[in-house]
Amino acid sequence: MRSCAPTRVSICSALLLGCLAGCTGGGSDSKTVADSFLCVFFGCDYTSLCTQTGDPFWCGLAEMPVPQPVPPPIVCEPTETPVELTCDDGLDNDCDGLIDNQDPDCPHLCGDINRDGVVDELDSDLINACFGRAGPGEGCDEDAFAGSDLNGDGRVTLPDMATFALWFGLPPTGTPPNCAP
Ligand SMILES: [Ca+2]
Numbered sequence: 001m002r003s004c005a006p007t008r009v010s011i012c013s014a015l016l017l018g019c020l021a022g023c024t025g026g027g028s029d030s031k032t033v034a035d036s037f038l039c040v041f042f043g044c045d046y047t048s049l050c051t052q053t054g055d056p057f058w059c060g061l062a063e064m065p066v067p068q069p070v071p072p073p074i075v076c077e078p079t080e081t082p083v084e085l086t087c088d089d090g091l092d093n094d095c096d097g098l099i100d101n102q103d104p105d106c107p108h109l110c111g112d113i114n115r116d117g118v119v120d121e122l123d124s125d126l127i128n129a130c131f132g133r134a135g136p137g138e139g140c141d142e143d144a145f146a147g148s149d150l151n152g153d154g155r156v157t158l159p160d161m162a163t164f165a166l167w168f169g170l171p172p173t174g175t176p177p178n179c180a181p
């Protein structure tokens, strides 16, 4: 609390009165900015004002959220460059936004040809496009071909389709060429 010199006591009294008027306010819900300023100036606290007066104005100020500092974004620190070499640690080791088997640097999981974590129609479309091939081609890029050759014999043929059918709808595990049940 600021002390008042005798010659300025009337000004201080006026300020104090203004503060008290603003602080205790009689239930008004339309206090002025000056009232708020005086209360802050004299060390008033919105929460205690709310408790003491029950005044909606002070209670509203007391309930206003206090701005919280925004944490800095997590910056990926590459542990392996420039490729994802560790494919089973749940980490994006080369900081390209793709974790483990999502990353084309890693082998596919059995049946998950598009690397989205499930074996579904999207993968079925890809293996169908690669069927009968001995290498990538139209509609069957290098990654799709690698994910479709489930027995690793260099061709996408009926045994691969049969194995794929067994994985369909299941959570993919294992990696080609070890996909046979
Ligand atoms: Ca990665």
Ligand SMILES: [Ca+2]
Pocket (backbone or CB within 6 Å): 084, 086, 087, 088, 089, 090, 091, 092, 093, 099, 100
């Ligand atoms: Ca990893």
Ligand SMILES: [Ca+2]
Pocket (backbone or CB within 6 Å): 111, 112, 113, 114, 115, 116, 117, 118, 119, 120, 122, 123
């Ligand atoms: Ca998939």
Ligand SMILES: [Ca+2]
Pocket (backbone or CB within 6 Å): 148, 149, 150, 151, 152, 153, 154, 155, 156, 157, 160
């Ligand atoms: Ca094959």
